[in-house]
Amino acid sequence: MDRKSLIASSQAACDALSADDDGLKREVLSHAGNRWSLGIVYALGVSGRLRHAEIGRRMEGVTQRMLTRTLRQLERDGLILRYDYQEKAPRVEYELSEVGFGLLEQMIPLWGWVIDNANEFRQARTAFDKINPQQRVE
Amino acid sequence: MDRKSLIASSQAACDALSADDDGLKREVLSHAGNRWSLGIVYALGVSGRLRHAEIGRRMEGVTQRMLTRTLRQLERDGLILRYDYQEKAPRVEYELSEVGFGLLEQMIPLWGWVIDNANEFRQARTAFDKINPQQRVE
DNA sequence: CAGTATCCTTGCGGATACTG
DNA sequence: CAGTATCCGCAAGGATACTG
Secondary structure (H helix, E strand, O other): OOHHHHHHHHHHHHHOOOHHHHHHHHHHHHHHHOOOHHHHHHHHHHHOOEEHHHHHHHOOOOOHHHHHHHHHHHHHOOOEEEEEOOOOOOOEEEEEOHHHHHHHHHHHHHHHHHHHOHHHHHHHHHHHHHHOOOOOOO | OOHHHHHHHHHHHHHOOOHHHHHHHHHHHHHHHOOOHHHHHHHHHHHOOEEHHHHHHHOOOOOHHHHHHHHHHHHHOOOEEEEEOOOOOOOEEEEEOHHHHHHHHHHHHHHHHHHHOHHHHHHHHHHHHHHOOOOOOO
16 A cells, blocks of 8 residues: 555544544454454454363463453454353353454454564564663663 | 354464464553553554644543653664654654554554444443452453 | 653463362 | 453553752
């Protein structure tokens, strides 16, 4: 995409966002930067319906607390569905919602783009850190 | 995109990410959830090179501190370029880098997707909050 | 004008221990 | 098994005041 049409389409996309939508946008997209959110979305997208413990096993390093919390946030935003079987030996399964699949679909080109530019990011980092020994960025 | 090909392409995209890349991915995408980052990227994308104060004027509600900090982070990640004219009356301009334009380009479909699903997100929220009066999610 | 410095509150992420 | 409860350190975001 050339810059003129890029700018035009970004204006169109941004003008369609009200002030309320702006907050919503950041809340939804905050999952992108979260430690576990997208990993869980990916796991559920690839494997379908999974039990709590099974997700935990696939997310290397996650603690019970963070797993539960992240699942709650995803559920709250409607990205995953929670099925509690109400059995005495607890049994809860999670599944991507339609919107959750949509998010996964949106993320794929983004991941590809990050990979394609990984070296540029790393170079920018080291160049910045060299110029700004340890001041700045706090 | 149907689910089978969605899953296949997400696996391809995710397998291409090493453990290191995974951290990088979250760092880059964390801008998506930040309060001011994408607003600044958008402003610079639409208007080209801008002075510090001019950006501040366009970002309703930003404080000096957050503006400077966010600009530093964007600069550190190579998304924007900083031009200090070294004049006695300070004069600093910022501009999107090539990578920064790339990010803006990546974000546009994402914004559109959020708008298209805004009602679903809001409904999920209120439904969740009704079921979970004030427990959960902390 | 383009920042720093200081103080504050909130939430993220994690460690550990406990429960029905 | 699927969570809570309690603790911690750190960073995000903001309010306010100051500086070359």
